Amino acid sequence: xxxxxxAPVILITGGSRGMGAATARLAAIQGxxxxxxxxxxxxxxxxxxxDVRKLGRRALAMQADSADPVPVARLFDAIDGEFGRIxxxxxxxxxxxxxSRLEDLGFARMQRVFAVNAIGPILCAxxxxxxxxxxxxxxxxxxxxxxxASARLGSPNEYVDYAASKGALETFTTGFAKEVxxxxxxxxxxxxxxxxxxxxxxxxxxxxxxxxxxxxxxxxGGQPEEVARAVLxxxxxxxxxxxxxxxxxxxxx
Numbered sequence: 001x002x003x004x005x006x007a008p009v010i011l012i013t014g015g016s017r018g019m020g021a022a023t024a025r026l027a028a029i030q031g032x033x034x035x036x037x038x039x040x041x042x043x044x045x046x047x048x049x050x051d052v053r054k055l056g057r058r059a060l061a062m063q064a065d066s067a068d069p070v071p072v073a074r075l076f077d078a079i080d081g082e083f084g085r086i087x088x089x090x091x092x093x094x095x096x097x098x099x100s101r102l103e104d105l106g107f108a109r110m111q112r113v114f115a116v117n118a119i120g121p122i123l124c125a126x127x128x129x130x131x132x133x134x135x136x137x138x139x140x141x142x143x144x145x146x147x148x149a150s151a152r153l154g155s156p157n158e159y160v161d162y163a164a165s166k167g168a169l170e171t172f173t174t175g176f177a178k179e180v181x182x183x184x185x186x187x188x189x190x191x192x193x194x195x196x197x198x199x200x201x202x203x204x205x206x207x208x209x210x211x212x213x214x215x216x217x218x219x220x221g222g223q224p225e226e227v228a229r230a231v232l233x234x235x236x237x238x239x240x241x242x243x244x245x246x247x248x249x250x251x252x253x
Contacts, residue, residue: 009083011035013066013124014093016045018197022224023090023231024048028055030232035079037064066093066120076127088235089128091121092146098204099158110161117165121145122172133183140184142235145173149193149250159203177244186243188234193250195222217252
């Protein structure tokens with residue numbers, strides 16, 4: 001058997017840009033083979049996969065809407081076929097709609113935000129636990145949910161629907177962590193604050209981080225790589241007695 005098949009495998013949903021892409025690259029540097037899912041940007045996802053391969057690791061980039069159980073199941077089947085294992089799931093895929101007050105939020109928007117940000121991670125975790133848990137003859141593993149400081153702050157006048165969906169993800173983190181703690185699976189959550197990513201353009205304000213940076217105690221926005229380091233530390237053996245916890249990467253806000 002080729003020794004590369006023994007490398008740990010990490011799946012990062014929404015891995016084509018921003019924090020997901022930064023996590024994929026850093027994971028490769030740390031010796032992981034990397035699977036990543038994306039919804040629309042095949043070229044961006046393939047570019048991240050190419051970076052992973054340049055670092056000497058294996059990569060699989062696959063289109064999969066994490067809010068839909070059928071492509072989620074296909075994604076995990078593809079990982080089974082390509083790598084034969086999964087060690088870490090990073091539930092990073094999320095969407096943000098345009099800044100709006102509550103009374104102007106549309107119903108379809110609310111449904112989609114919750115489908116992607118709250119239900120999607122649950123669907124992916126469901127597939128992961130069937131492969132990781134001791135009760136399913138797995139070797140254990142780690143699930144890391146990417147929330148947002150908005151789950152604590154509420155994002156008034158901007159996107160309370162997004163904040164509420166992240167609150168749901170956090171409660172899921174707590175319950176799921178307790179459910180699988182004796183099955184060899186650790187479940188933790190990272191809460192990024194204002195990070196320089198393309199996501200702010202989706203909210204209609206590409207320069208949002210620069211606008212709010214003075215309100216951050218450290219006086220600056222964060223870089224995607226700073227979030228990636230937190231994610232991969234929680235995934236590592238250094239965090240072996242940590243489950244059901246929340247790590248803020250917010251510059252103090």
